[in-house]
Amino acid sequence: MKAKIEKNYSVEYAHRLPLHQGQCRFIHGHSGKVKVVFEGTVDNKTGMVVDFGEFSWLKKIIEEFDHALILMKTDKLCDYLLKGVDEGLIDPLSIIIMEGSPTAENILMYIMNKILENPDFRLLNKNSNYFVLWSVTFEETVGNAATVEAL
Numbered sequence: 176m177k178a179k180i181e182k183n184y185s186v187e188y189a190h191r192l193p194l195h196q197g198q199c200r201f202i203h204g205h206s207g208k209v210k211v212v213f214e215g216t217v218d219n220k221t222g223m224v225v226d227f228g229e230f231s232w233l234k235k236i237i238e239e240f241d242h243a244l245i246l247m248k249t250d251k252l253c254d255y256l257l258k259g260v261d262e263g264l265i266d267p268l269s270i271i272i273m274e275g276s277p278t279a280e281n282i283l284m285y286i287m288n289k290i291l292e293n294p295d296f297r298l299l300n301k302n303s304n305y306f307v308l309w310s311v312t313f314e315e316t317v318g319n320a321a322t323v324e325a326l
Contacts, residue, residue: 191250
């Protein structure tokens, strides 16, 4: 039997969309949510797809975003902030620099790629008869979300 299991996380983050024409071009914060869904075969012995305790690696990926400022690589603010990091004024772990604009869709893809590249995910996938990443949803704010199906 196959079943879907999900892990849900909350993140407080800030970003800005420098290419946006409205208010989103300024730094602003969100209370976001991340939902990660896996599908797998239920083990006859344990009755589980995977023990939920096996997901500490996933929590670490999501926590990277908590209380972080997410910026686009070409954003002019990056130079100023990285200078602050060099001078010890800003925690380097509090800044995430992405290739594209930090929209819900791009943050979502960033998270999904981190999951797929993670060695712990690959080990779970390898050691199971069937265990796959099904989808990732990133809710930027209540009522505004983007989802990508991994299959």
